[in-house]
Amino acid sequence: MSIISDDNDFKSAVREKKNPVIKPEAIEPDKNFENCIRPKTFDNYIGQSALKDTIKITIEAAKKREQPLDHLLFYGPPGLGKTTLAGVIAQEMGVDIKITSAPALERPRDIIGILMSLQGGEILFIDEIHRLNKVAEEILYPAMEDFYLDMTTGKSQTVKTLRVPLPKFTLIGATTKAGELSGPLRDRFGIIHRLEFYTESELSQVIRRTAGILNIEIDEKGARAIARRSRGTPRIANRLVKRVSDFAIVKYNGKINEDIANESLDILKIDEYGLDRTDRSLLKLIIEKYDGGPVGIETIAAAIGEDVRTIEDVCEPFLLQAGLLQRTPRGRKVSPETYRHLGYKFAPVGAQQTSLFDK
Numbered sequence: 001m002s003i004i005s006d007d008n009d010f011k012s013a014v015r016e017k018k019n020p021v022i023k024p025e026a027i028e029p030d031k032n033f034e035n036c037i038r039p040k041t042f043d044n045y046i047g048q049s050a051l052k053d054t055i056k057i058t059i060e061a062a063k064k065r066e067q068p069l070d071h072l073l074f075y076g077p078p079g080l081g082k083t084t085l086a087g088v089i090a091q092e093m094g095v096d097i098k099i100t101s102a103p104a105l106e107r108p109r110d111i112i113g114i115l116m117s118l119q120g121g122e123i124l125f126i127d128e129i130h131r132l133n134k135v136a137e138e139i140l141y142p143a144m145e146d147f148y149l150d151m152t153t154g155k156s157q158t159v160k161t162l163r164v165p166l167p168k169f170t171l172i173g174a175t176t177k178a179g180e181l182s183g184p185l186r187d188r189f190g191i192i193h194r195l196e197f198y199t200e201s202e203l204s205q206v207i208r209r210t211a212g213i214l215n216i217e218i219d220e221k222g223a224r225a226i227a228r229r230s231r232g233t234p235r236i237a238n239r240l241v242k243r244v245s246d247f248a249i250v251k252y253n254g255k256i257n258e259d260i261a262n263e264s265l266d267i268l269k270i271d272e273y274g275l276d277r278t279d280r281s282l283l284k285l286i287i288e289k290y291d292g293g294p295v296g297i298e299t300i301a302a303a304i305g306e307d308v309r310t311i312e313d314v315c316e317p318f319l320l321q322a323g324l325l326q327r328t329p330r331g332r333k334v335s336p337e338t339y340r341h342l343g344y345k346f347a348p349v350g351a352q353q354t355s356l357f358d359k
């Protein structure tokens with residue numbers, strides 16, 4: 001079994017191996033950074049407090065009824081902990097979890113195979129569930145609703161429909177694009193939750209927790225400095241703490257403080273908003289070539305050499321939330337704050353939007 005080092009590696013490993021399921025216990029825990037810092041219980045899971053409170057009640061009620069949990073859908077930008085939360089729920093329910101991703105469920109037999117392998121009460125986690133194909137979706141409907149599979153045998157006139165019962169299970173779906181989920185699929189989830197970006201203080205706690213697990217020395221101001229540039233996203237915060245730690249070990253005594261954090265993040269070209277080169281080139285393109293916009297996403301993608309999906313799923317959610325980018329029917333626009341932040345003097349009159357950071 002290969003060692004999978006983070007969620008994206010994990011997703012591509014699932015895709016490439018054409019093996020739709022990787023059991024979390026099969027991943028060597030102490031060799032895997034993401035896996036060993038992933039919180040396993042609600043007590044260790046920082047942030048998303050309103051969501052945690054609701055889920056705790058749902059879990060308690062399901063346990064009292066001695067029933068599996070209702071199917072859950074989590075949506076929100078990548079890196080906010082949807083997979084982690086599904087793992088925490090499994091742990092708190094005391095059940096196993098099978099993790100897969102919609103692009104790995106290409107053929108009907110992929111989804112049928114997983115459904116038939118489930119044990120009673122188990123959790124099936126499907127990441128990127130908006131990318132599920134129509135056939136897989138239709139197989140899922142009766143499985144989610146009444147816990148059976150509709151199978152057909154024979155050909156044309158001799159075709160027979162077989163109802164195969166399934167054990168009661170819980171489906172947890174995760175998506176960065178709730179709007180792309182079909183209505184019938186969305187309606188079959190009893191509980192739908194949005195994950196929010198983390199505050200600076202929550203990220204600073206995530207960073208200190210991770211540093212503790214990895215034996216990295218960091219003070220409060222050092223953690224805050226990294227948190228500030230982590231785009232509200234724990235996955236980014238955890239990556240940055242490792243990068244800054246490398247820098248602190250090589251250049252200093254290994255201990256991270258505010259100055260060391262800022263110096264190394266400057267070297268990594270992560271600015272005070274947490275923007276990286278791709279974000280900046282996207283925003284600069286809109287300012288320099290399109291007078292602040294609006295400009296179509298395809299034009300932006302072609303000009304900066306990124307694909308549309310990466311821009312939409314990875315770059316944009318934070319830029320929109322931070323008020324640095326706006327989506328309009330005619331394309332993407334920047335705000336006066338974007339001009340200020342990137343050091344441009346002129347901002348066109350139409351570019352008006354308050355920034356998250358003004359508040």
Ligand code: ADE
Nearest residue numbers: 039044045046081206234
């Ligand atoms: N690592 C990633 N997400 C986390 C979270 N929500 N709490 C603690 N550590 C994390």
